[in-house]
Amino acid sequence: MEQGVGPAIRRVATQASSRRAPIGLIVIGALLALAMALPLVYLLITVFQSLPAALETIWNWRTAELVARSVGLTIAVTATATLIALPVAWLTGRTDLPGRRIWLVVALLPLVVPSYIGAYAFISAFGPSGLLQDILAGPFGVERLPSIIGFPGAWIVLSLFTYPLVLLPVRTAMSRLDPQLEDAASVMGRSPFRVFTSAVLPQLAPAIAAGAVLVALYTLHDFGAVSIMRFDSFTREIYLNYRASFDRIGAASLSLLLVAIMLVLVWVEGRTRLKARHRTGPGATREPRIWKLGSWRYLAVGFLALLATFALIVPVAVLIYWATRSFAGSIEWSEIVTAAGHSVLLSGSAALIAAACAVPIAILAIRFPSQFARWTDRLSHTGYALPGIVVALALVFFATRAVVGLYQTLLLLVFAFVVLFIPLAIGVVRTSVQQVSPRLEEAARTTGRSQFSALKTITAPLIAGGVISGVALVFLSAIKELPATLILAPIGFETLATEIWSATSVGFFERGAIPSLILLAVSAPSLYLILGRE
Amino acid sequence: MNPSVTPHTSSPLPPLLGSVDTEEGIHCESISKSFGPEHAVSGLSLTATPGEITALLGPSGCGKTTTLRLIAGLETPDAGSIQIEGRTVADDRNFVAPEKRRVGIVFQDYALFPHLDVRGNIAYALPEDGQQGRLDRLLGLVGLTSIAERMPHELSGGQQQRVALARALASNPQAILLDEPFSSLDASLREQMRSEVRQILKDAGVTTVFVTHDQEEAMSIADRIAVMRDGRVVQSGPPEEVYGSPVDRWTAEFLGEADVLPGIALGEEVECELGPINAATSFCGPAQVVIRPESIDLSPLENVCTGFKEATVLDRTFFGHDQLVEVELDSGLRLRSRRLGYPVWNRGDRVGVRVDGPVTVLPAE
Incomplete structure (x- = not known):
């Protein structure tokens, strides 16, 4: 006696909960979205002025x-x-x-x-x-x-x-x-x-x-x-x-x-x-036909x-x-080691911050779909449409005019990296949140746990893997970043990327070779991560 | 395995549930819930008697899962009130969060925590830590003591269901809710789990509401059935009553096979194409006669005496333990008859047809 599946019931099955997101999550999401949109907003302000x-x-x-x-x-x-x-x-x-x-x-x-x-x-x-x-x-x-x-x-x-x-x-x-x-x-x-x-x-x-x-x-x-x-x-x-x-x-x-x-x-x-x-037909996936060359x-x-x-x-x-x-000739090893250390420090902190910020945004988007969550998600993706150089310039304007103390600080550079690369982290974390059935959190709550406790004891351990690959993905992408680093790095703060850049732009090809090889060796594993997602 | 873990078969239950003594059960009073323009539940009223198993039976999309989620506190009702064991958990002004309702739930896909083993899943729901004895008792109750260290993905469907049930019972709930609990099991396991789950719930003596679209499942497990349609309960009562005296034609046909003929009700009898038949309900006027296939008696034409109508066998479906025979009366009326597997009726056989016993008579629509 199976009748057509009503839209209401389908809604229940696919949606998390129709209840509103906890206020703390909303506040955090709104603040993050505003921060991520800051470069674009400030660019608009600068131009319209x-x-x-x-x-x-x-x-x-x-x-x-x-x-x-x-x-x-x-x-x-x-x-x-x-x-x-x-x-x-x-x-x-x-x-x-x-x-x-x-x-x-x-x-x-x-x-x-x-x-x-x-x-x-x-x-x-x-x-x-x-x-x-x-x-x-x-x-x-x-x-x-x-x-x-x-x-x-x-x-x-x-x-x-x-x-x-x-x-x-x-x-x-x-x-x-x-x-x-x-x-x-x-x-x-x-x-x-x-x-x-x-x-x-x-x-x-x-x-x-x-x-x-x-x-x-x-x-x-x-x-x-x-x-x-x-x-x-x-x-x-x-x-x-x-x-x-x-x-x-x-x-x-x-x-x-x-x-x-x-x-x-x-x-x-x-x-x-x-x-x-994607494929529409039923039945098992079969091996595709192979053409004989x-x-x-x-x-x-x-x-x-x-x-x-x-x-x-x-x-x-x-x-x-x-x-x-x-x-x-003579290799300036100390210079290379310092640059590599700077690269790791910069990309590493950006990766940790981006992945941490991605968690509330992804949870809002998946668990509490609403107009607000959609806008939070969209604004957090501005870095996807903004070239590094544009983000960097906008932040220079911001730091020289609005918050003067920030200019030429590492903090500003890390922030630029977070804006640029957080879409990658959100993507990975979203997928892992999506894989955690909302039924799990609901089951946890009916056993007497608060929403926060359910998130902490059930959701958090289950998305940990996704967050870690988000950290890795951002790290491996950020370590290659050039234009924002060129513009925002404090004076004297060289990274592998800027070392390569300065060597090449003056024609000292030998000098850029070892940093380049190091970067290639570090980046190669990112292919594994990218393939893992597909 | 932890050596201290031994199944407690002797006294499995007493302290599990602190609140069986109340006489209240679950009451839903005219609750409604919409998702945008869709009315999932509209003015539903439902009572689940304490210690009994109530089946919420209805076709897919009738709002039964939403009702369950409203009782659990996973959805907020737009209108109406819900009481659990005498406490109002939702009405116009109050809303008690799911974690404060003391309701255990078993989801359709069981929703076991994939990062915790069987023991961890059940222990998660224990009100306080360090209740090793209680945990062991629960494991014994659902027969999982020997596999307490397995992870959920290493369990069969039936085992997963038992873990989910034990977890739901662990938090010492006042009521247990089950959402289509058997639909993800295969047919052979389903029968076994039905009686097993019923046994566990009856032993625990906990008020239970379970949702199903399978009328056979509802009738075989539940003490009471509430039939749902379009967001409302249209009839509720013991399974025999709901099956035997459906309130309308839709309910009659939803609960089992039925042929419905027009007729005239004359008090104790109803007059229809099959002649006068004893009516289960007594009224006068134009009527619909609901005839279940099991009340259509067939016999070979040569044995027939009075009271039989002549008919021809049109088709027969054999199920092993019984058979469904479709016959056509000489008047052209078609009826279904459910008989035991023997004797064999073949297409084209001439048979005598008689209605056996009182039938449900409903006012004409």
């Missing part, structure tokens, strides 16, 4: 060209990264390619290379008076190579280090596809290629779109690669503007314009996420090897080369 000047900066041809350059680079990088990622996803997921799991890991590894290290490796290898030219100059007398400075360098480097952002979601979506759909299409007499284009590709479209948006966001965010390649995109222009003049309004209004562009992308990303659908596999392996060469082997080899060269 001198609106005419801001409009003048935004409304002129130079800015239009800047937008065109940035958008052009973004489109080029997004298209290239997608075109690289799709065949890799298919080859490692649906073919009999030899060693495809290893190839997948190799293809994902460039994800952990910070763009400025990639750019540094490329410019020192292929740039003017770089390694390649040195090699060719001797026997062949080559005086000039086609220059990679500017657009080509930024385009190549960013594409090579961002395509994993498309590869990852596409691979995940591919493994969730119902293989029976492909079988159905082949039974209907479609050729393998038609099967792929008609039955598989449309289903992957949301994943491709989501990945592409991530690449676009990364490109707009990026400061390191474009600066080293001396391509005048938004972030570099903002930085130069800030360094060149005391007129903050120029940098501030450009920042706001960039944020507006990024918000459009974030909105697009939200839309694609809504559209994402035959002699095409040589071509496939060649393609993947070429990709690995440029995205992984060349950068690492170049860094190792510079490192060995630096051994010949």
Whole structure:
């Protein structure tokens, strides 16, 4: 006598409790949300205080060209990264390619290379008076190579280090596809290629779109690669503007314009996420069909090897080369150790604080869904749409005008890191809170525990794992951060990232090699964390 | 295993429940609860007698789980009042938090704490620490002494349910609430657990409300059944009464198979296509005659005497212990008859049909 499931009962089953969140949680959530939104709010205040000047900066041809350059680079990088990622996803997921799991890991590894290290490796290898030219100059007398400075360098480097952002979601979506759909299409007499284009590709479209948006966001965010390649995109222009003049309004209004562009992308990303659908059919998940590559596999392996060469082997080899060269000279070990210590201190405290702050925000969002919780969650994600350089600038304005004592303090820098990286921690903690059934807390309460006691004795131990991986994820991402550190670090406070930056910007390639290798070694495990989440 | 842990089979229960002596039970008075535009519970009144098992029976989406959550204090009613053992726990002005209601709950998925072992789960609910004896008694009561150190994911469905039950009993509650407690067990285990759980609850003598959409389950466990529809209790009473004298056609059909014929009630009898039949309820006027398949008697045509109508077997479903035979009277009326597994009725057989015993008669709608 089963009748249709009424909406009311479904509500009860999925929702936590219709009762209101404890007041303490609401207060903490509101304070955190306001703190996380501070940079954006202060940026808006700064711009609106001198609106005419801001409009003048935004409304002129130079800015239009800047937008065109940035958008052009973004489109080029997004298209290239997608075109690289799709065949890799298919080859490692649906073919009999030899060693495809290893190839997948190799293809994902460039994800952990910070763009400025990639750019540094490329410019020192292929740039003017770089390694390649040195090699060719001797026997062949080559005086000039086609220059990679500017657009080509930024385009190549960013594409090579961002395509994993498309590869990852596409691979995940591919493994969730119902293989029976492909079988159905082949039974209907479609050729393998038609099967792929008609039955598989449309289903992957949301994943491709989501990945592409991530690449676009990364490109707009990026400061390191474009600066080293001396391509005048938004972030570099903002930085130069800030360094060149005391007129903050120029940098501030450009920042706001960039944020507006990024918000459009974030909105697009939200839309694609809504559209994402997974397998609908019932039945057990079966192994997907595997295409036999035959002699095409040589071509496939060649393609993947070429990709690995440029995205992984060349950068690492170049860094190792510079490192060995630096051994010949004198290495300032104490300087490196100090910088590494600063990096760990900075990223570590940011990671601990971000993960701790993520807990109340995630609990509010999952356990007490309301308009308030949604806004708390949204405001806490501002760091997702704000490039590091923009957050840093906004905090400089804030600290020099509102709370003067904060300027040039480590506290301000840690705060910037928390704003920038808390979305990562919220993501992981949310997932772990989601996995704890609200029934558990309710069961705890009916045995006579207060809400707080139930949270402490049941929820807290169950989400501890998620919080710890949130700490790790933020730490591993924060340790690579460059622009905010450049702007906000107290004078004399060098980190590995700023060491690499200062070495590269003056052409002392040897000096940046060891910090770069250390950073790569530290970042590599983050791939494991990222894969663990998928 | 802790050597001090031994099953206390001798005197399992006395101190478990301090408050069986009260005469109050649970009273819900015209309670309502909406989720946005959806009325989950609208003006529901319910009484659970102390020490008895009351089944809240209704189709999915009728608001029975919400009712349970209202009693537990996991939801706040929009209107109405709830009393547990003479204490008002929710009305217009007061709301007693779930932790202060002294109500144990067993959720559909049991909600065992995954980071605690069996002992830890039950001990969590003990009012004070250091009640080793009580913990051991509870373990013995639900037969889990030998697996007290297992983690929830190492337990079978039935064992998980017993842990959940022991945990609910551990806090010394005045009432136990169970939400679809058997729905996540497979069929064979379900039967066994039903009688086991009933035994444990009866031994504990605790006032119990359990929610189910399975009428067979409700009738086999409960002392009283409250039939729910669209957020209200439409009928309540002992299982036999609810099954035998449903208040309306919907309830009749929800509680079991029934064929409903039009007729005219004439006091003690009702006149319908099957002739005059003894009525269980006495009134006069246009009526609906509710005929349960078990009251339709079939016999081979050659043995038939008066009082039988001639019919043809249309279909037969065999269940082993019994069979459901669908027959068509020569007038075209179709009826179902539930008979024992033997004799075998085949499609096309000509049979005599008779109504056995008094039937429920309801006013025509």
